[in-house]
Amino acid sequence: MPPARPPVITLTTDYGTNDHLVGTIKGVILRILPEAQIVDICNHVLGCDILDGALTIGQAYNYFPQKTIHVVVVDPGVGTQRRPILVSAGMHYFLAPDNGVLSMVYEKADDVVVRHVTAEHYFLSPMSNTFHGRDVFAPVAAWLAKNGQGSSFGEEITDFIRFSLPKPKTADNAVRGVVLKVDNFGNLLTNFTPDHVPQLFAGDGKFKITVGGKEVSSIIQNYSQGAPGEAFAILGSSGWLEIAMNRGNAARTLGVQRGAEVVVTLG
Amino acid sequence: MPPARPPVITLTTDYGTNDHLVGTIKGVILRILPEAQIVDICNHVLGCDILDGALTIGQAYNYFPQKTIHVVVVDPGVGTQRRPILVSAGMHYFLAPDNGVLSMVYEKADDVVVRHVTAEHYFLSPMSNTFHGRDVFAPVAAWLAKNGQGSSFGEEITDFIRFSLPKPKTADNAVRGVVLKVDNFGNLLTNFTPDHVPQLFAGDGKFKITVGGKEVSSIIQNYSQGAPGEAFAILGSSGWLEIAMNRGNAARTLGVQRGAEVVVTLG
Amino acid sequence: MPPARPPVITLTTDYGTNDHLVGTIKGVILRILPEAQIVDICNHVLGCDILDGALTIGQAYNYFPQKTIHVVVVDPGVGTQRRPILVSAGMHYFLAPDNGVLSMVYEKADDVVVRHVTAEHYFLSPMSNTFHGRDVFAPVAAWLAKNGQGSSFGEEITDFIRFSLPKPKTADNAVRGVVLKVDNFGNLLTNFTPDHVPQLFAGDGKFKITVGGKEVSSIIQNYSQGAPGEAFAILGSSGWLEIAMNRGNAARTLGVQRGAEVVVTLG
Numbered sequence: 001m002p003p004a005r006p007p008v009i010t011l012t013t014d015y016g017t018n019d020h021l022v023g024t025i026k027g028v029i030l031r032i033l034p035e036a037q038i039v040d041i042c043n044h045v046l047g048c049d050i051l052d053g054a055l056t057i058g059q060a061y062n063y064f065p066q067k068t069i070h071v072v073v074v075d076p077g078v079g080t081q082r083r084p085i086l087v088s089a090g091m092h093y094f095l096a097p098d099n100g101v102l103s104m105v106y107e108k109a110d111d112v113v114v115r116h117v118t119a120e121h122y123f124l125s126p127m128s129n130t131f132h133g134r135d136v137f138a139p140v141a142a143w144l145a146k147n148g149q150g151s152s153f154g155e156e157i158t159d160f161i162r163f164s165l166p167k168p169k170t171a172d173n174a175v176r177g178v179v180l181k182v183d184n185f186g187n188l189l190t191n192f193t194p195d196h197v198p199q200l201f202a203g204d205g206k207f208k209i210t211v212g213g214k215e216v217s218s219i220i221q222n223y224s225q226g227a228p229g230e231a232f233a234i235l236g237s238s239g240w241l242e243i244a245m246n247r248g249n250a251a252r253t254l255g256v257q258r259g260a261e262v263v264v265t266l267g
Numbered sequence: 268m269p270p271a272r273p274p275v276i277t278l279t280t281d282y283g284t285n286d287h288l289v290g291t292i293k294g295v296i297l298r299i300l301p302e303a304q305i306v307d308i309c310n311h312v313l314g315c316d317i318l319d320g321a322l323t324i325g326q327a328y329n330y331f332p333q334k335t336i337h338v339v340v341v342d343p344g345v346g347t348q349r350r351p352i353l354v355s356a357g358m359h360y361f362l363a364p365d366n367g368v369l370s371m372v373y374e375k376a377d378d379v380v381v382r383h384v385t386a387e388h389y390f391l392s393p394m395s396n397t398f399h400g401r402d403v404f405a406p407v408a409a410w411l412a413k414n415g416q417g418s419s420f421g422e423e424i425t426d427f428i429r430f431s432l433p434k435p436k437t438a439d440n441a442v443r444g445v446v447l448k449v450d451n452f453g454n455l456l457t458n459f460t461p462d463h464v465p466q467l468f469a470g471d472g473k474f475k476i477t478v479g480g481k482e483v484s485s486i487i488q489n490y491s492q493g494a495p496g497e498a499f500a501i502l503g504s505s506g507w508l509e510i511a512m513n514r515g516n517a518a519r520t521l522g523v524q525r526g527a528e529v530v531v532t533l534g
Numbered sequence: 535m536p537p538a539r540p541p542v543i544t545l546t547t548d549y550g551t552n553d554h555l556v557g558t559i560k561g562v563i564l565r566i567l568p569e570a571q572i573v574d575i576c577n578h579v580l581g582c583d584i585l586d587g588a589l590t591i592g593q594a595y596n597y598f599p600q601k602t603i604h605v606v607v608v609d610p611g612v613g614t615q616r617r618p619i620l621v622s623a624g625m626h627y628f629l630a631p632d633n634g635v636l637s638m639v640y641e642k643a644d645d646v647v648v649r650h651v652t653a654e655h656y657f658l659s660p661m662s663n664t665f666h667g668r669d670v671f672a673p674v675a676a677w678l679a680k681n682g683q684g685s686s687f688g689e690e691i692t693d694f695i696r697f698s699l700p701k702p703k704t705a706d707n708a709v710r711g712v713v714l715k716v717d718n719f720g721n722l723l724t725n726f727t728p729d730h731v732p733q734l735f736a737g738d739g740k741f742k743i744t745v746g747g748k749e750v751s752s753i754i755q756n757y758s759q760g761a762p763g764e765a766f767a768i769l770g771s772s773g774w775l776e777i778a779m780n781r782g783n784a785a786r787t788l789g790v791q792r793g794a795e796v797v798v799t800l801g
Contacts, residue, residue, distance in 0.1 A: 005301040010290065016718030017284075017551075020594035023544065023575030027598035030571060034539040034599055037297060038573075039305075041290030047719055048781050060287035063401065064294035065301055076781055079756025129756045131771030134597065184283030185314055222346025222396045237398030247315050247343055272568040277557065284551075304564060306572075308557030327554035330668065331561035332568055451550030452581055489613025489663045504665030514582050514610055 007145035008037045008068040012057045013133060014045040015073070021131070025071075025138045028124065032142035041070070048076040050101045052258075054165070055180055058104025059238045061092050069141045071133070072096040079129030084117040084136050085160060086144070086153050093144060095137045100161045107165065118154040168196045168264075175264045179211070180240065182258055186249030190262045192241040199266050200233065200241070209233055210263045211243055212256035229253075274412035275304045275335040279324045280400060281312040282340070288398070292338075292405045295391065299409035308337070315343040317368045319525075321432070322447055325371025326505045328359050336408045338400070339363040346396030351384040351403050352427060353411070353420050360411060362404045367428045374432065385421040435463045435531075442531045446478070447507065449525055453516030457529045459508040464531050467500065467508070476500055477530045478510055479521035496520075541679035542571045542602040546591045547667060548579040549607070555665070559605075559672045562658065566676035575604070582610040584635045586792075588699070589714055592638025593772045595626050603675045605667070606630040613663030618651040618670050619694060620678070620687050627678060629671045634695045641699065652688040702730045702798075709798045713745070714774065716792055720783030724796045726775040731798050734767065734775070743767055744797045745777055746788035763787075 015021040022043050029036050041060045046052040053074035061070050075097045087094040089109035096102050106112055122143050124135040168177035175197055181189040194201050200219055209216040219233040226232045226246030236242035243250050282288040289310050296303050308327045313319040320341035328337050342364045354361040356376035363369050373379055389410050391402040435444035448456040461468050467486055476483040486500040493499045493513030503509035511517050549555040556577050563570050575594045580586040587608035595604050609631045621628040623643035630636050640646055656677050658669040702711035715723040728735050734753055743750040753767040760766045760780030770776040778784050
């Protein structure tokens, strides 16, 4: 086995996989650090969608080894004055544009340090105005993995951009939330956690969930318990309530997409 | 060069690539075994489709180095009592739910040993009911690669689930088979091998193939020999007869999908 | 860190990711060279589209480390007499069918040596007529990375196939070009470089661009400067003029696809 742990660098982008972009980023990293372990977390973040990017990296990063460097590029402001930042949080590093795409990381970690990356001698030259994944974030990630001195990339800042993830709101007997994501199986990930609606998990059946104009009234433990053709609630793997179907596509059946309202009525 | 061969772990799943799932699995593996060579065989197996998963891993595994660990997660029964299994077969290892997804491996290898993975101390904790790719199969794969003692993961079983891949059936002058898969080019992979229809390969042209209500009457050696706009038969790279077109899409042209009947009439 | 740089092998193919093909290729490489760094540049080149393949590898290769081996398989002539070739150019290696898919590499590099790969003992046996990515190019790439003697794979040839990338043409006050590619964001990559239309970059606004029956009259420095709903021109990251929109999809809005004419009228 190799004598040292190879450095891990992950990619979370909205570049898609229909052209060379993601491959080119990996080339830039390997030219600096040929032994890097490069892992795609997801290159199909919804285009320019900062919330989707925030949810993607926020659900994944903590499963990686300590000191992993996560490159997160959802960057509608590429080429403007928006700052590239280097964040250390929860024993991980992150490189991203300063547009809030790390907001879920900021929520989960309690030791966040953010630096404005200004050490331009690490950037590719000439530098484009449209592809900083290649020209800025990839080389900085590789040099950070190689040299390991975060402070050499720029000064700490405190006015970085962050937003709060949407939280359910309670009024009378109802709690109103939202569909955060539709996964590959058509399951609807909502922003409810058990803390928001402990009664759902009490097992006495005194609730209903309304989404897409339809009612969901059962909560089950695994997908196979679901009756054919019927939507149900289930606790998903990231700690959020999901609306799902057993071997069916809940999003299609309910006619619901990301952003749809989800109302839990209790009692 | 590194002093030892890095362990290879492959992934075959129906998770898709639109969210963090596959990336998170890789993180779990790398946290245990940072030098792992992780390879995606396919993360676009048709959702919950055990036959499609079986065909995917069955065509690929034998091209990997000996002792490769293949993680195969097509798992509609996740969270139920269905067993996670560790299989050794043909000098390879496989981790999968016990639902038949390794049936093609069982057909090809003659030294199959199946264990019920019960060593829960290797699983992630807390363990979800919906994402055992992350919580069960990934950590077991990494610990197996690291420690190499299959017997420490659970007892051998013999009542594992297997199914027979669909085989062509002969009646009178006709042999009836099926489209197993439509590939990226629209080629139709059928379940005929040369053994089922040796006359097709005899070169005397005394056959016709009926699929999607249309007739195919030529068998050729390479795609370029095909006349424009005409479907033909060809021996595919996994040993199955294909129906294909030269720079055309046979599935679309013939209006045929996976599962369609294919009839070879002889003489 | 490992004592030596692991060899890098890249893949650029039209195989897609819905089946085992790309995974199987990686297995073949790893069986020969387990420590290879295998990187996907793109496996979604348009099916059998040699120009799209040429543009993909041509934009990416130069960002990889020297001595990287690039496997480029867009191969409608697989199984015919078309030659497999091994090319060294610009301190990189390339393995591809001799059909012009390396034409952009030939344009960019000035030290091109092309060999006809005839050393069949490196090929897999039995060899299919339909999947030379697995049977020819993957094992040759791995053995080349392992042994490093390009000359042992076959004799140099000079009659290899190359084509010229489409270039804009000037007539009167107009320069006529074409859309080479539509990227993941719907941006239109054209074949104009600043050299073809220096007046566009002069900043005096005396030009119009016509594409899809619509006029584009502004050129800006970054995507965010674009007014909502309005298409604009911008210099893209590969040195070509792009037609794009700020958080919009130019291809969809303009009703334009790859191959569409783009006319720049000056003065």
